[in-house]
Amino acid sequence: MWTRMNDFNRMLDAMDRLRSNLNRVYLDYDRSYGDEFGWRTQNGFPRTNLSESGDSFQxxxxxxxxxxxxxxxxxxxxxxxxxxxxxxDAPKDYKAQRVERDTASxxxxxxxPSEVDADKIEAVLQDGLLSLSLPKAEAAKPKQISIS
Amino acid sequence: MNETNELATRKENMLEKRVELPKIAPAVDIFENEDEILLHADMPGVTRENVTVNVDNGKLEISGIRNLQKKGNSTWQEFTDVEYRRVFAVPQTIVVSKVHAELKEGVLKLHLPKAEESKPRTIKISQL
Structure with a gap:
């Protein structure tokens, strides 16, 4: 029975791979603006990553x-x-042949996940990426507990 | 370059890559005037040393690799390391030696100057 389940899972994996490969084929073929592969998600927001380490978020x-x-x-x-x-950033006196990069607010x-110390936030803009370093508020920081 | 050659070099390039990055076609704007073609491509997070621009036999290939600095545990992730890659057909009248590129705020700007001979000319009608 277990072997059969594994076979089934393997088949599903193969189907997943096929789907992602097909998606890539469509991408290579052409892309039109407004799809999810621009700099924004479909809701019009910029994409973000949030990570957490001991006493700060990034x-x-x-x-x-x-x-x-x-x-x-x-x-x-x-x-x-x-x-x-x-x-x-369209230059003057040029004819636009193709416009995919949208301009909007x-x-x-x-x-x-927890409160941050608003005074200690640092923001850096580099290479088109905005990175925010958000130190956690004192109350939200992890505390060392000694065993008596 | 013939097609077999091209295939061979492509295979060699693949060998050098350690990890296969997902490929994304960057969004581009293309502008044109009498002197040049301008191409703007969004490549957020790509640094200058990771961009390659190739013009070969009427094909323009742009590629930029993004390596993100990871810190801590990820809470959510909406974008990853990628290779921005896209190929365009360009007219043969582009002066390849004068193509130049700049990268600013994650936007690649390519200037493709047109050859002098290909620019439109007005022809006067002489009077007899």
């Missing part, structure tokens, strides 16, 4: 073409709001 957002003046970060307790506007808010 949030990275994809914001290609934005300068620090185009971005706004607000924080209150464990509520973080990221907003921004992407301006068109966005607002995305996050509820962080």
């Amino acid at each position: 949030l990275i957002a994809e914001v290609p073409g934005l300068t620090k003046d185009d971005l706004n970060i607000r924080i209150q307790g464990n509520y973080l709001e990221l907003s921004g506007t992407r301006k068109s 966005f607002t995305r808010s996050f509820t962080l």
Whole structure:
């Protein structure tokens, strides 16, 4: 019975692989704007990664073409709001042949797993990635407990 | 370069890659005027040394690899290390030696100048 289940799972795995390969074929063939492979997700928000290490969080957002003046970060307790506007960088006196990179504003808010120390947040914008270093508030930091 | 050669080099390139990164076609804008073709591509997180631009036999290939610095445990992840890669057909009238590229704020900007002979000319009608 177990072997049969394994065979079945293997078949499902193969189907998954086939599907992802097919997706790649479609990508290679052509892409049109507005699909999920641009710099934004389908809801119009920039994609983000959040990671947690002992006493801080790190949030990275994809914001290609934005300068620090185009971005706004607000924080209150464990509520973080990221907003921004992407301006068109189309040069003058050129005819546009293809436009896939959209220009619009966005607002995305996050509820962080715990409160952060708003005064110690650092934000760096580099290579089209915004990284926020968010130290946890004193109360949310892990504490060492000694065994008596 | 003939097709067999091309296949051979492609295989060699694959061998050098240690990990197969997912490939994503970057979103691009293409502009054109009489002097040049301009291409803007979104490649957030790609650094200058990881970008390659190849013009060969009417084919323009852009590629950028993103290596993210990971810290701590991931709570959520919406993007990963990728290879941004896309191939375009470009007219033969592009001056390959004068193509130049800049990378700023995660946007690759490519200037493809057109050859002098290919620019449009106005022809005057002479009076008899």
